[in-house]
Amino acid sequence: MTRKLPPRRLLAVAAALALIGHQASAETAQPGPATADSADTACPLGTFHCPPKPPSYAMCRPNAMLDFYDPTLSRDPSLRETSPTSVLAQHVDSSDQSVYHLSGDVKLDRADQKLQADSLDYNNVSTDYDARGNVRYQEAGQLLSASHMQGNTNASHGIAHDVRYQMLDARGNGVAEQGQMFDAQRTRYTRATYSTCDVGHHVWEFRAKSIAIDKTTGVGVARNATMRVGKVPFLYLPYISFPVNDQRKSGFLYPVFGKSSRGGFELSTPYYLNLAPNYDATLDPRIYTARGPMLGGEFRYLFPRTRGQFNVQYVPDDRGERVGLEDTKDTERYLVNFSNVTRLWGSWNLISSINRASDSGYYYDYGEDLATTGAVVRTLSSNVAVRGAGKWWSAAVGATVYQNVNPFVTDASLQYRQLPYATFSMDVPLAPWLEFGMDTEAVAFRKPGYIEGEREDLYPYLAAYFGTPAWFVRPKLAYRYTAYQLNDDYSKYGARFTEQSPTRALPIVSVDSGLVFDRSTSLFGSSYTQTLEPRLYYLYVPYRNQNNLPVFDTRLMSFDYWQLFSPNQFSGADRQMDANNLTAALTSRLLDENGVERMSVSLGQIHYFSPQRVVGNDWVHSAYVAQFGLQLSDRWRLNSSYQWSPNTRKTEMGSFELQRRVGDDGILNVSYHYRRNLLEQYGVSGVYPLSDRWRLVGAVAWSVPDGHSVEAAAGVQYDSCCVALRLVERNYVKQSGYGLPAGSGNQRDNAIMFEIVFKGLGSSGHQIDSLLQRDILGYQ
Structure with missing residues (x-):
């Protein structure tokens, strides 16, 4: 059985859906008439990728034709065939026993359909009708008014003149000189328009000479269609076919x-x-x-x-x-x-x-x-x-x-190319408190002009867990065996390569343990549970001389809080650090009455009982590593980390990130990141709402060592009922000094982008949103 791919929607699909009264799906659609939207829920603070907001019609006026909307009418079109027809009028002439001449506030109801007019002739036998004067029609998907409308209720065919329509389940309105329904599935409109703007205030609209719809095939055809912005023609399509439901259709x-x-x-x-x-x-x-x-x-x-x-x-x-x-x-x-x-x-x-x-x-x-x-x-x-x-x-x-x-x-x-590689991992429980695992890898590394060979890495382990919610002890015993088979020309790449098949084998022993204390406390009038969590992590790895081993895919990782509890500071298998270390750490948290963490602070340091010979230092202690996070409300949050080394008596790393929500639709981010001899950078970004229509957006990342910005972007956004405009300019380092000729410096570039969004039809692209989502934490 084949499956269907996601649909690709074409330019005229929204116009077609509106003109045929199709109940178009919309992310903001709610049962009943489409009116002003409620504000969307803001993206939670700290979220890296916020979902895009659906089109908002909050600034649109209430539907202009709601004066005759009946909210009590059924919204199920399938009931038409089994529902009786009810007719009410102030005056009824029934001299002809089959034809009723009704006048004065005439109403004809059946299931989800309701027809009102100044006068109506209705044939009770053939179910033909002829409505004249102030004709108003409602069904599940739309409201419609016309000067004259005639047809047959049983056959579902009819003709309406001087048509105005308003969508109910999705925004959309327009006019048509004539609408002709051939049966329940085929419809044609002549000289029709469509827009999601307010009635009488169309910033943009479609105008088509004719639109033919066939619901059985899901295909519509528009001829001589023109999109207008204001009174100016914007896009002309002499012929276009398009889907009228979720079916896909070829087209531009x-x-x-x-x-x-x-x-x-x-x-x-x-x-x-x-x-x-x-x-x-x-x-x-x-x-x-x-x-x-x-x-x-x-x-x-x-x-x-x-x-x-x-x-x-x-x-x-x-x-x-x-x-x-x-x-x-x-x-x-x-x-x-x-x-x-x-x-x-x-x-x-x-x-x-x-x-x-x-x-x-x-x-x-x-x-x-x-x-x-x-x-x-x-x-x-x-x-x-x-x-x-x-x-x-x-x-x-x-x-x-x-x-x-x-x-x-x-x-x-x-x-290095990996030609080929193989990996195998397993994690088998032997008892509720004991498990056996293994991580294995075999790789052939290839790089012309460099030492090449194969590497096998075996890493079996036994891990146990003992504890309760108040304490835990996690011992782990592992064995790491790494073997190489170098190419025959290995010796020409350095005197340190003394063997063609070097190996390394060593045990890795660790014990992770901790306690959890808690108490009730209050802060700023709110009740919290405060925890105190001391933790000790002991690691033992004997020293092995690894100078004769090549380095294929291994790097020394940046030291951070989680490295306090890691068995290896290297990525990849070419190097395994030696260790006789004890990590002592302390964490305290504030949990609100719902168990949500509102504050956490952690401090830790490694004590080295013997020098780290593979990493290459003889320190007694590592840097102090501290982390702090605070979010006492949904309006702002703070995260920071800090490393200070007693060995160099210098700050090794520091970061500070503050996020503040501004109003209902704004965000402000301030950050600072520092790593000694590598990076020092300030960052500011945000979305500032000037009004319900205007927003300023901007982001800048400033490098202190370089004395200039790495990237800066600034722009303005305008939002209205049916149109949104975005203008952003970006100045950025296109190519850093890495690889450039000496003295050439960084290459910078400038870009500018303007985007217009016609709500209900999509936009010309998503480049601006992609940029702002990347540069502004919490942007929607």
């Missing part, structure tokens, strides 16, 4: 306008191809004023045992300037991205991620826009693996390669 998507320093002005006109329910494609022809044309494409597929996506960008002839170390005159360029997951058998899957560019400068020339990070993407990784997992185990076999896409450095900066 939104055009995209942009500008970059390397590509100049950019115009993208994507076209969507609905090939089948479970696979589709998008063609994306583009033009860059500084570089020439590009053809982009996307293919998605979804089958019972496999799913994936293939993206490609192809430049036949790049006329732009090239940078970097590559000396090539080839003007044909490309970028390929492929991802796939295929279920093989049981819990085993084939997982692929292939990323490849024609040259190292591709991302530098084509990959930048307003929403990219401050530096050019430096590496593309490609991986193919077979992975499986069970209740107590997981395993994988695969290969990983890398491509350099930093045009200012050579391939020497790349990581």
Whole structure:
């Protein structure tokens, strides 16, 4: 059985849904008439990725046609066939026994339908009707008024003249010269408009000469459709077919306008191809004023045992300037991205991620826009693996390669390729208090011009747990065995490589223990539970000389609070630190009456009983590490950390982050980050509401050693009933000094983006939102 891919919506779908009275789904829709929205719940403080807000119509006026809306009417159209028709009027002429001539506040009701008019002729036998004068019609999805309306209730056909309509379940309104319903599934409107703006105040609207709808196929066709902003035509489509429900349909998507320093002005006109329910494609022809044309494409597929996506960008002839170390005159360029997951058998899957560019400068020339990070993407990784997992185990076999896409450095900066690698992990409970586990890895490392070889790493362990809610003891006994098989030319890479098959074996013993005390207390008139949690962690790892072992994928990690309780300060298996250490830490928390942590403070330090020979220090104590977090209300929060070394008598690391909510729709972030000899940076970002319509947005990150900003962005946002405008300018370091010629400094760039959002129809892009969500913590 095939599955359906997520829908791709086209430009005219919202207009079509409104004109046919379809009950369009909307994230803000509520039962009953669409009126002013209530304020959305703010994103919780400290959330890194806030969900985007749905379109808000809070500033719109109440529906202009609600004077005849009846909230007691049924909202179930399926009851029409079994419901009787009720007719009321002040005057009734029944001289003809089959035809009733009604006048004076005429009302005709059936299920979810209600028709009102000054006068109405109704045939009780044929169910034909002819309504004239101040005709008002209500059904589950919309309100409609007309000067004249006639049809047949049983056959569900009719014609209305001088139509005005208002959507109920989703915002939308407009007019039509005539609406013709052929049956319950087929409708055609002539000279029709649609907008989500206030009635009589259309900032934008669609105007179409004709719109034909077929609900059975889910397809609508609009001819001679024009989108207008104010009184100015904005977009003309002589013919367009579109879906009228969740079915997908081929057609043009939104055009995209942009500008970059390397590509100049950019115009993208994507076209969507609905090939089948479970696979589709998008063609994306583009033009860059500084570089020439590009053809982009996307293919998605979804089958019972496999799913994936293939993206490609192809430049036949790049006329732009090239940078970097590559000396090539080839003007044909490309970028390929492929991802796939295929279920093989049981819990085993084939997982692929292939990323490849024609040259190292591709991302530098084509990959930048307003929403990219401050530096050019430096590496593309490609991986193919077979992975499986069970209740107590997981395993994988695969290969990983890398491509350099930093045009200012050579391939020497790349990581080792893993051709191939295999991993296996298990965690088996032997008793309620005891478990046996193992982490194993075998990798073949390849890098031209550097020492190469294979590495096996075995890490079995026994871990026990004893304790109650008031105390715990967690002993762990592990054994680590690492073996290498280096290539035959290993000795030419240094005198320290004395063996072709070096090994390392050592035990790792740790005991983690702690107590939890608690008491009731009060602060600022509120009741809390305060805890006091002392913790001791002992680690023993004997010293092994590892100078004869290569370093394939291992780095010394930054020291932080969690390193106080880690068995190794190195990432990767090439180095295992020696240890005879005792960590002492103390944590205190304040929990409110609902158990929510409102404050926490932690302080810890490692005492070394013997020098750390692998890491390379003879200290008696590590740096003091402290952490503090405070959030006594939902309006503000504070997080900070600090490291001070008694060995250097200097601050090793410090950070401070303060977040404050401003009103209902604003946020302010202030931060400071410092790491000795590496980083010192201030940051300020926020969203400041000037009024219910205007917001200021901005973010700046300032590097103290460099004496300038790493990145700065500032902009303004305007929101109204049916249109939102966003203008943001960004100044950023495009390429840092890493890899650049000496004395060249950092390369900076400037970008500006303007975006307009027609609510109910989507927008021209999402670059501004992506940028602000990354740079402003808590942005929505």
